[in-house]
Amino acid sequence: MLNIGIVCYPTFGGSGVVATELGKALAEKGHQVHFISYSRPARLDFFSENLFYHEVTVSNYPLFEYPPYETALASKLVDIALFANLDILHVHYAIPHASAAIMAKNILAKKGKHISVVTTLHGTDITLVGKDATYEPVVSYSINESDAVTSVSQSLKDQTYAFFHVEKDIHVIPNFIDFTRFSKKPKEHFKTAIAPQGERILVHTSNFRKVKRVEDVIHVFNRVMEKIPSKLLLIGDGPERMHIEKLCRDLDICDRVTFLGKQDMVEEILSVCDLFILPSETESFGLAALEAMACQVPVIATNSGGIPEVNEHGLTGFNSNVGDVDDMAKNALYILSDNERLAKFKANALQHAHKFDIKTVLLTYEALYQSVLPKVQI
Numbered sequence: 001m002l003n004i005g006i007v008c009y010p011t012f013g014g015s016g017v018v019a020t021e022l023g024k025a026l027a028e029k030g031h032q033v034h035f036i037s038y039s040r041p042a043r044l045d046f047f048s049e050n051l052f053y054h055e056v057t058v059s060n061y062p063l064f065e066y067p068p069y070e071t072a073l074a075s076k077l078v079d080i081a082l083f084a085n086l087d088i089l090h091v092h093y094a095i096p097h098a099s100a101a102i103m104a105k106n107i108l109a110k111k112g113k114h115i116s117v118v119t120t121l122h123g124t125d126i127t128l129v130g131k132d133a134t135y136e137p138v139v140s141y142s143i144n145e146s147d148a149v150t151s152v153s154q155s156l157k158d159q160t161y162a163f164f165h166v167e168k169d170i171h172v173i174p175n176f177i178d179f180t181r182f183s184k185k186p187k188e189h190f191k192t193a194i195a196p197q198g199e200r201i202l203v204h205t206s207n208f209r210k211v212k213r214v215e216d217v218i219h220v221f222n223r224v225m226e227k228i229p230s231k232l233l234l235i236g237d238g239p240e241r242m243h244i245e246k247l248c249r250d251l252d253i254c255d256r257v258t259f260l261g262k263q264d265m266v267e268e269i270l271s272v273c274d275l276f277i278l279p280s281e282t283e284s285f286g287l288a289a290l291e292a293m294a295c296q297v298p299v300i301a302t303n304s305g306g307i308p309e310v311n312e313h314g315l316t317g318f319n320s321n322v323g324d325v326d327d328m329a330k331n332a333l334y335i336l337s338d339n340e341r342l343a344k345f346k347a348n349a350l351q352h353a354h355k356f357d358i359k360t361v362l363l364t365y366e367a368l369y370q371s372v373l374p375k376v377q378i
Helices: 014-028 069-083 094-110 136-145 154-163 188-194 214-227 241-251 266-270 287-294 325-336 339-356 358-372
Strands: 003-007 032-037 051-055 088-092 116-121 148-151 170-172 200-206 230-236 257-261 275-278 299-302 317-320
Touching (some): 003 069, 003 094, 014 287, 014 358, 032 069, 069 094, 088 358, 214 275, 287 339, 339 358
Parallel strands (some): 003 088, 032 051, 088 116, 116 148, 148 170, 230 257
């Protein structure tokens, strides 16, 4: 068994969720897993004798206009690697985790401790922040110096090679789903409360940022509602929420739209829904769509980034061009207008989601770890 350090952002974002669920699964198999971040990860919500959390504290010395988190993180990694005799540092999201891990690796080598660094690229660390000229040289260096690099989709791998001077081979290991949690739950009483007249229930979940194009969700729903009695559930919160609330008022559909805010038990809400809408401008993978599919909810999405690798067009749902709300509405109506057709799409969604079962993906990560273990430990 391995001693593994996992570095991630502790928020509800996709990279933090994937990192935490991976660590929990590794711990259940007997590996010792040490999470290292500035706050306890949101989904690190249960006790295990193999799970540990180490908080990174940053100096608030008044000279620093910006707290030197990367330096503090590298120092913490050195400390925990020595204390826990770590074999692997698995860092999620390139900035600043990969560069901090490489710095820690070099410091540890001077101390006679050899450790391997695995870097997982998740999306905006490459497509948005990372390709900024301010960060590009460091990101490229950190990727090339990692012992192994993974990306969550083929699309993200291609973008990484396009944006950066990367010579390292990148392994595509997709995001995954834990079916012990994400599956259709018996919540018919909840469905009846939301849709007492048997209305179709559409749903969207995100951080309500511009890139998620939540406004398009509203416009698609408005078109669907004109043809089929429907309700819309919006899960999450963020900077666009006020704008979306105003749009609902302008369209006079507030009685049909429910803002649920951030939710921990998303799977219980998904279990009563008929269709998931993901009109994002870009998605490196589309984890929210996969979670919906695992709960037997077909997906209406865009053909951007890695989404088509998750949502199979015409089988588990449909993918349209970004911003084409007319096409998305047409596809939504096609699925929702026939009970037998809807049932088929729901079954297809579940079947396809099983290709991303955490049990399968976990084996891939374990094999990758073994392949990069320091030679002195083999």
